[in-house]
Amino acid sequence: MKLCKKILLPVFLVCCILLSGCPDGNQPSAATLEEIPAYSGSPYVILADNEPDFSPEDMVTDSFESYSPLDLLGRCGVAVANIGVDLMPVEDRESISDVTPSGWVNREYDGQYLYNRCHLIGFQLTGENANEENLITGTRYMNVEGMLPFENLVADYVQETENHVLYRVTPIFEGSELVARGVQMEALSVEDGGEGVCFNVYVYNVQPGITIDYATGESWEEEQPPASGDSADDPGTSSEPDGNTTYILNTNSHKFHNTDCPGAANMSEKNKETYTGSRQDLIDQGYTPCGQCNP
């Protein structure tokens, strides 16, 4: 069933998209960079009062997914889907390293790669693996801090309700640049008319501390800001001379705590582990900071 929809619905959707491209068509209005404020510390900004630009005719209860063909510069276009449980993956993710998205000039900073092969429609939503029409060059920050929370929100809603969510991700390029400046993410739950899920946001393709040449994908470190020394003054953390910090890990819930957090004290010993290293490394390993002690 999913295969059939994968074959037929994209054809249908491409026809719709082509038709909607006519001047009098009903094309959704993708964000333009002129209306996007400069990045100022938040991974995303809200567009159009958070209301997505879907029409009533879009509100169908059949699942589908559709991806735009790469343009002449090898860049991805809009990806749209009606997410249902039947589209969601039932197998582990496969390698996507064979795909080289436009602008893929990856560099390592502090032991971490700048770029991820960033799914437009997240793997947890449609189970797409190495689909070049669904993978862009995106910073780790955009992927993890910006897009993932919205993907989590949609995935959990669909799993819990078995409803559908109309979902569109549009990479926004400036001119002929190879790396997107950001992505517009829109979602609307179908069966409940948006009561469950409704958003329209722009997520910045930036990495704090790094300057990106969006024309080519090249990057370099910004001038180092002066160290604030905050973490060294925090009594709840234990800082080593090399800048590493000691945290308490919960290997079951994958949260990390300051050493003096009450949550760490109450943790089952079998799940407890002491870790000394960088906070970012822990986050990259899938750990999340405790909401109580905010390490």
Add this chain to the structure above:
Amino acid sequence: MSALWSNLATPRPRLQDGGVFVFQEDFFVIVIQCVDNRNGTLFHGRRQSRDRLLRLHILAALAGRKLWMNSYSFRQFQQDLPPGQAVCVDEDFLAKAGWGEVCFVEGLPLTPWLNRIEQLILYRWNRDYPADTVLDLRLDAISWVLKCREEFPGSSHPVITKEVYLHETL
């Protein structure tokens, strides 16, 4: 699981001005709230997440206590309610809930009711979601004491963490 709740079996005397002990039977509610990794609760006026097994967990832990919520929350609970479970649906439920009763809160400010909240039960999704409304209580304040923490699997969340805080200054 609900052992702490039983601590509220009888109204506690409180010392009033003038050294007189009185029972304030309309005080001390128990508040339940779900939060993400950054203590977020809502985004664009909608809950960040939901979980069927969590709802069943909450209902089982009530042990007959009355549950208060607004109509938005009731829509996710109504299909799971066991026969005989007392539920009060009211948009002003934090003002109306009685002593020892349980309030399921989704994104409402709690600070105005600080002096009524004896226990805060947080359920952590252990996931990141977008949020424009966050829990408005400082749990690292000295008046909130974490009394217990437990983890259990949800229906779509691998691990949900329950934390019970007591408001010690009440």
